[in-house]
Amino acid sequence: MSTRRVFGAVLVFVAAGLAVAATFLSAYSVQVVVNSRTLRYEASAWAVERNDFRDILLLRPLEFGEPAVGAALVMALAAVLAFRVPAMRVGSLLGAGVLLGAAWSAVSQVQGVVEGLGEIDSPVPVAVEQGDGVTLLIVAAGVAVVSAVLHQELPRAVASETGEGVVIHQIDDEADDTDTPPYGYPVIVEPKSD
Numbered sequence: 202m203s204t205r206r207v208f209g210a211v212l213v214f215v216a217a218g219l220a221v222a223a224t225f226l227s228a229y230s231v232q233v234v235v236n237s238r239t240l241r242y243e244a245s246a247w248a249v250e251r252n253d254f255r256d257i258l259l260l261r262p263l264e265f266g267e268p269a270v271g272a273a274l275v276m277a278l279a280a281v282l283a284f285r286v287p288a289m290r291v292g293s294l295l296g297a298g299v300l301l302g303a304a305w306s307a308v309s310q311v312q313g314v315v316e317g318l319g320e321i322d323s324p325v326p327v328a329v330e331q332g333d334g335v336t337l338l339i340v341a342a343g344v345a346v347v348s349a350v351l352h353q354e355l356p357r358a359v360a361s362e363t364g365e366g367v368v369i370h371q372i373d374d375e376a377d378d379t380d381t382p383p384y385g386y387p388v389i390v391e392p393k394s395d
Contacts, residue, residue, distance in 0.1 A: 205351055206283075206290075206351065206352055206353075206354065208351060209293075209348050209349070209350070209351030209352030209353070210280040210283065210284075210293075210348075210352055211348075212344060212347065212348030212351060212352075213276050213277065213279070213280040213293050213296075213345070213348045213349065213352055214276075214277060214280060215344060215348070216273075216276060216297070216300070216341050216342075216344040216345035216348050217272075217273035217274075217276045217277045217296075217341075217345075218273070219337055219338075219340060219341035219344060220269045220270070220272060220273040220300055220303075220338065220341040220342075220345070221269070221270055221273050222337060223246070223269060223333075223334045223335070223337035223338040223341055224245065224246040224247060224265070224266040224269050224270060224334065224338075225245060225246075225247070225334070226245060226332060226333045226334035226337060227243050227244070227245055227250065227332030227333060227334055228244055228245050228246055228262065228263040228265070228307065228311070228331075228332045228334040228335050229243075229244060229263065229311050229314060229329065229330065229331055229332050229335065230242060230243045230244075230329070230330055230332055231254075231260060231314070231318065231327060231328070231329050232327075232328045232329075232330075233254075233323075233325055233326070233327050233328070234325065234326075235325050239253075240253040240254055241253050242254055242260050243332070244260065244261070244262035244263065245262060245263075245266075245332075245334055246262060246263055246264065246265050246266035246269065246307075246334060247262065247266045248262055249261075249262055260314070263307050263310045263311070263335070264310075265303045265304075265306055265307040265310075265338065268299055268300075268302065268303040268306075269300060269303045269338060269341075271299065272296040272297070272299035272300040272303065272345070273296070273300070274296075275292050275295055275296035275299065276292065276293050276296030276297065276300070276345060276348075276349075278292060279291070279292025279293040279295075279296060279352075280293060280352065283352065287354065290352050290353055290354065293345075293348065293349040293352045293353075294349045294353070296345065296349070297342070297345035297346045297348070297349040300338075300341060300342045300345045301342045301345070301346060303338065303342070304335075304338045304339045304341070304342040307334075307335045307338055308331075308335060308339070311329075311331050311335060314329055315329045
């Protein structure tokens with residue numbers, strides 16, 4: 202087993218750990234300051250951590266926890282089983298793809314919240330910020346793609362033979378009896394009978 206593939210397997214575990222950790226951090230937050238009072242909403246991938254709006258704004262947590270943890274499990278299992286069954290390395294590519302899709306979905310959902318709150322005609326400014334959970338999920342997806350590629354068995358480069366230079370084989374137009382015929386067997390030519 203090559204060092205590159207072992208390093209890729211270790212990075213698969215790092216990406217899986219980052220993905221699981223990202224689900225427990227804050228995904229996004231909304232903050233409004235009204236009469237020197239700060240109202241704040243924070244949500245992770247699993248639950249609402251703080252909601253001072255009490256259903257005034259219809260906000261909900263981002264739902265990227267299940268695909269992120271599922272991708273992390275697939276990647277970790279692929280890294281462990283790849284030592285026995287080399288075909289299982291494809292699982293790290295599959296997990297990286299699911300993790301990349303979950304990150305894309307989380308960023309799209311945060312942008313949707315920003316656009317949705319921008320459409321509300323509010324007399325006070327509404328601040329929406331992406332949390333550390335989404336940022337860590339993007340990092341985990343990037344590490345997962347790199348680790349999945351390193352974990353695969355790529356074709357080896359063929360070393361070119363260094364010879365004495367260019368070799369040219371020339372075939373004469375005229376047949377010569379002294380030349381060795383193909384495959385080293387002489388061709389028997391019978392005289393023509395008229």
